Amino acid sequence: MLGAIDQGLITALLALGVFLTFRILNFADLTVDGSFATGTATAAVIIFNGGSPVVATLAGLIAGALAGLVTGFLHTKAHIDPLLSSILVMLALYTVNTRILWMAGSDGRRPSTVALLNKEHIFTWLIKAGLRGSATSILFIGVIVIVVLLIVNWFLSTKFGLAIMATGDNPAMASAMGISTDYTKIVTLMVSNGLVGMAGAMWAQYNGNAAVGDGTGLILVGLASVILGNAIFGTRYVWLMTIGVVVGAVLYRLAIYWALRSPFLDASDMKFFSATLVVIALVLSQWKGAQALVTKLSPWRPKEDTPEPMASVPNQFSPFAEVDGAHQSVSRKPGHATPTEQTERAQ
Amino acid sequence: MLRITGVSKTFYPGTANERVALNNVSLHLDEGDFVTIIGSNGAGKSTLLNIISGTLSVDEGSVVIDGKDVTKHSEYRRASGIARVFQDPSAGTAPHLSIEENLAVALNRGKRHTLARGLTKARREDFRTHLATLEQGLENRMKHRVGLLSGGQRQALSLLMASFTHPRLLLLDEHTAALDPERAELVLKLTAQKVGEQGLTALMVTHNMDHALRMGNRLLMMHEGRIVHTLNAEEKANAAITDLLELFSREKGSLSDRTLLS
Numbered sequence: 001m002l003g004a005i006d007q008g009l010i011t012a013l014l015a016l017g018v019f020l021t022f023r024i025l026n027f028a029d030l031t032v033d034g035s036f037a038t039g040t041a042t043a044a045v046i047i048f049n050g051g052s053p054v055v056a057t058l059a060g061l062i063a064g065a066l067a068g069l070v071t072g073f074l075h076t077k078a079h080i081d082p083l084l085s086s087i088l089v090m091l092a093l094y095t096v097n098t099r100i101l102w103m104a105g106s107d108g109r110r111p112s113t114v115a116l117l118n119k120e121h122i123f124t125w126l127i128k129a130g131l132r133g134s135a136t137s138i139l140f141i142g143v144i145v146i147v148v149l150l151i152v153n154w155f156l157s158t159k160f161g162l163a164i165m166a167t168g169d170n171p172a173m174a175s176a177m178g179i180s181t182d183y184t185k186i187v188t189l190m191v192s193n194g195l196v197g198m199a200g201a202m203w204a205q206y207n208g209n210a211a212v213g214d215g216t217g218l219i220l221v222g223l224a225s226v227i228l229g230n231a232i233f234g235t236r237y238v239w240l241m242t243i244g245v246v247v248g249a250v251l252y253r254l255a256i257y258w259a260l261r262s263p264f265l266d267a268s269d270m271k272f273f274s275a276t277l278v279v280i281a282l283v284l285s286q287w288k289g290a291q292a293l294v295t296k297l298s299p300w301r302p303k304e305d306t307p308e309p310m311a312s313v314p315n316q317f318s319p320f321a322e323v324d325g326a327h328q329s330v331s332r333k334p335g336h337a338t339p340t341e342q343t344e345r346a347q
Numbered sequence: 348m349l350r351i352t353g354v355s356k357t358f359y360p361g362t363a364n365e366r367v368a369l370n371n372v373s374l375h376l377d378e379g380d381f382v383t384i385i386g387s388n389g390a391g392k393s394t395l396l397n398i399i400s401g402t403l404s405v406d407e408g409s410v411v412i413d414g415k416d417v418t419k420h421s422e423y424r425r426a427s428g429i430a431r432v433f434q435d436p437s438a439g440t441a442p443h444l445s446i447e448e449n450l451a452v453a454l455n456r457g458k459r460h461t462l463a464r465g466l467t468k469a470r471r472e473d474f475r476t477h478l479a480t481l482e483q484g485l486e487n488r489m490k491h492r493v494g495l496l497s498g499g500q501r502q503a504l505s506l507l508m509a510s511f512t513h514p515r516l517l518l519l520d521e522h523t524a525a526l527d528p529e530r531a532e533l534v535l536k537l538t539a540q541k542v543g544e545q546g547l548t549a550l551m552v553t554h555n556m557d558h559a560l561r562m563g564n565r566l567l568m569m570h571e572g573r574i575v576h577t578l579n580a581e582e583k584a585n586a587a588i589t590d591l592l593e594l595f596s597r598e599k600g601s602l603s604d605r606t607l608l609s
Binding site: 155157158159160161162163165166169170172173174175176177178179180181184 | 400402422423424426427430431437438439440441442443444448449451452453455456457458460461462463464465466
């Protein structure tokens with residue numbers, strides 16, 4: 001079970017990346033499946049060839065960021081739909097990742113998996129001491145996650161971070177305020193996929209291998225963590241949301257761990273289980289009763305502001321906007337004209 | 348200050364929906380001018396504003412601000428000098444960001460988005476003073492999300508966000524049209540106050556002829572993509588709404604005659 005927490009903390013880095021695109025930028029980025037595997041492959045090949053573990057981890061981060069750069073470029077400069085541009089990159093990365101793994105093959109062999117047995121990596125000391133999946137390993141990975149968490153929060157509190165949040169919230173306003181939304185989108189996708197790549201690099205080292213299919217379905221893990229975390233901790237403040245995401249990632253991994261222990265479920269059922277879990281979370285988050293229950297069960301959640309009458313919140317195109325309790329309470333009263341209706345009347 | 352020369356814009360050219368929005372429009376604004384623009388729907392008022400701000404590109408003609416040709420500059424590059432308030436109260440603010448975060452974004456308009464802190468104690472104090480001038484009690488709700496404010500409050504905030512950085516040019520696109528008369532009056536009062544205090548150069552599009560006559564030092568009437576009448580400060584002061592209506596109907600009549608004869 002402690003091993004599951006270890007793994008949950010590693011996927012928390014991925015979930016933070018997904019949080020940046022889905023929640024902050026309102027960009028449905030599926031690059032994640034590809035960039036995670038790019039992270040695992042890059043780190044594994046470097047370590048396999050005797051490279052430094054820290055360099056390998058950072059290389060995973062950079063490789064992921066480059067994948068994000070391509071997605072951002074396809075979307076902003078080639079004007080391809082966010083979903084489609086990220087699917088295109090995800091698909092193309094499969095080939096790239098295969099080729100990266102080939103670099104670990106000698107004598108013209110083309111391995112589709114690279115094992116890191118007896119290689120020096122960031123978790124070697126834990127494994128040697130038999131502490132993988134112990135309080136020590138949780139502390140070690142936890143410290144890394146907390147450092148990343150602080151960096152993400154600092155990043156979002158800067159002028160550039162505010163520009164990113166404005167881009168995701170109201171692109172037209174951001175543009176009118178002199179923000180190059182192309183630039184903010186590209187940088188956010190790079191940071192997001194960089195975190196995903198770094199998670200991949202740590203994942204490969206933790207599990208001692210990397211394979212082409214490593215990233216498959218991981219976007220769901222990221223999404224589930226974000227939805228779960230935001231449901232528990234609320235969305236009042238950005239820092240609270242990021243903490244929620246980390247906790248959500250760990251809880252999700254624990255749920256998978258317990259599901260796997262049940263005699264009815266096999267490891268191969270996990271994709272179906274994950275998809276079902278995300279559907280349930282999405283449906284529940286639209287249901288007010290569930291929100292009230294979650295709020296009741298989570299006394300630590302700070303209260304949302306009460307809206308003024310006449311408040312209007314424009315539809316967010318993110319499917320997760322509904323998770324936010326504040327928006328649910330803004331309901332249209334009959335006879336209360338919306339701004340657009342009033343305009344029509346005035347004309 | 349602002350010089351627009353021979354600007355034309357056609358939407359959906361070459362299709363059945365082809366519509367000439369602007370037809371060879373020229374306009375000159377001096378420093379401190381406050382020009383109001385009226386006209387019927389489809390007269391090209393909003394298109395003109397969108398072309399000045401760079402949201403739309405021109406088919407022909409040029410836009411020069413402070414002697415610099417910005418015709419080819421994208422919207423965000425022009426934003427350092429141009430501030431806007433939109434018709435839709437939700438368009439000018441970010442609903443999920445707090446009031447202070449919105450103001451911080453506005454404060455940084457046209458500047459580089461660095462990794463310096465977005466909000467500092469000094470900046471918050473500054474925002475508080477500015478918010479107090481709106482007399483909406485927003486200075487005590489700085490951490491509240493803007494999406495929770497009423498339409499009038501959001502529009503007042505938009506106006507503050509547009510004006511408190513002393514933009515070279517302020518564009519007001521029917522910014523009171525979505526509000527009830529009482530709130531429209533309040534926002535209009537704030538507009539006069541902000542523009543007057545700082546001597547801003549402004550362009551205000553409106554459907555309300557009373558507003559168009561009361562505000563500013565020049566009035567333009569647009570019809571079918573052209574500026575058909577200009578009233579200077581003196582003519583404007585002596586004009587009544589009925590005079591404007593007269594001008595309007597004459598314009599419509601003359602145009603339909605022309606259409607018939609052609």
